[in-house]
Amino acid sequence: MRILVTGGAGYIGSHTVLMLLEANHDVTVVDYLSNSSEEAVRRVGQLAGREAAFVRADITDEKALDDIFEAHYPDAVIHLASLKAVHESVSTPLDYYFNNVAGTIALLRSMERHAVRTIVFSSSATVYGDHNPKPFTETMTIGAMNPYGRTKEQVENILSDLGSSDERWRIAILRYFNPAGAHPSGRIGEDPQGTPNNLLPSIAQVAVGRRETFMVFGGDYDTRDGTCLRDYLHVVDVAEGHAAALRYLERNPGVYRWNLGSGEGTSVLEILHAFEAAVGTPIPFVITSRRAGDLPAIWADPSAALTDLGWCATKTLAQMCEDHWRWQKNNPLGYTVAHQNHI
Ligand code: NAD
Ligand code: WQD
DSSP states (O other): OEEEEETTTSHHHHHHHHHHHHTTOEEEEEEOOSSOOHHHHHHHHHHHTSOOEEEEOOTTOHHHHHHHHHHHOOSEEEEOOOOOOHHHHHHOHHHHIIIIIIHHHHHHHHHHHTTOOEEEEEEEGGGGTTSSOSSBOTTSOOOOSSHHHHHHHHHHHHHHHHHHHOTTOEEEEEEEOEEEOOOTTSSSOOOOSSSOOSHHHHHHHHHTTSSSOEEEEOSOSSSSSSSOEEOEEEHHHHHHHHHHHHHHHHHOOEEEEEEESOSOOEEHHHHHHHHHHHHTSOOOEEEEOOOTTOOSBOOBOOHHHHHHHOOOOOOOHHHHHHHHHHHHHHOTTTHHHHHHTTO
């Protein structure tokens, strides 16, 4: 297939593009590089032995999107481009709604004009909010608790309405839980700009010496060791989930929702200790106060993805930590310095 990947230079995007190239699809990446580097796309091309086309463009720009559809005539779109920092979304909600919701509407309008009606969308476990029992299943009522999460919820609703309006649409909504790790080559991985928000990059930056102490946000939760439980899954498994969803959509028009998770909750301290095992040395940490908005425990019921797509998370926590550490150790400052030095 010819596949357009929005946000394809980002963390999940780069791993997804690599997997698509390896499966012999032709890929066009659209990204405006707000939280990523073109270097990621270059390395993906090196790893795959063939390149994705890269267009630096903003998905809120419908004219730019039309030009891309006319130049690359994709069969399907994998839509990952979005802003994703929960705390930033609280202080700049308009930026989040414009980029994530208006940007998706622009993309869908351009798709419709070019008769491209197959899309896989990156949603998030955050849409389940705090009112549902665990594990989360796709049939539960959603209700996110912050502007970022609400952008995902609104796009899910738009996609649902679109599917109801025209039965030719083929729409997969993937609700990722906590993607972690990096490609085993150590050449591509998560490269957050500024202070990382997510757990694995925060631990890894302490391990590599970029930060002094890892802060555990809360040690007094009602969990087995007092720290929060999350459902971590390897980013390569997440990438595979997109391919599985595309294969399903080839056979089935309609709108579908699937959790991508491992089905298991792992605590912050368990992740920290698994990362220490990967590094081979202790990582300095301190238990601080809780982070506002954190839920004590979240994990997926991933059985629908197994039944419908034949997909499940295959890689272990140890692999996530080893692969993330290889990436961080080999690229202590992420892509930036390597890019400047043409490594
Ligand atoms: P990322 O920030 O690494 O990648 C997102 C990419 O989208 C970036 O390269 C950014 O430059 C690009 N982008 C953003 N707005 C754009 C625009 N208007 N036009 C063009 N490009 C734009 O993030 P990621 O972790 O790879 O996440 C990918 C998707 O998965 C996002 O939609 C995110 O909300 C979703 N998601 C991520 C996680 C996670 O923990 N990483 C969990 C659940 C869902
Ligand atoms: C995991 C656990 C923290 C950093 C967020 C978004 C969500 C989704 C995934 C996109 C929590 C703890 C973290 C640190 C810590 N993203 N932690 N010290 O909270 O499940 O979800 O990312 O859709 O929308 O909210 O993931 O990686 O931020 O945190 O103790 O320095 O690690 O408190 O318990 P989370 P996370």
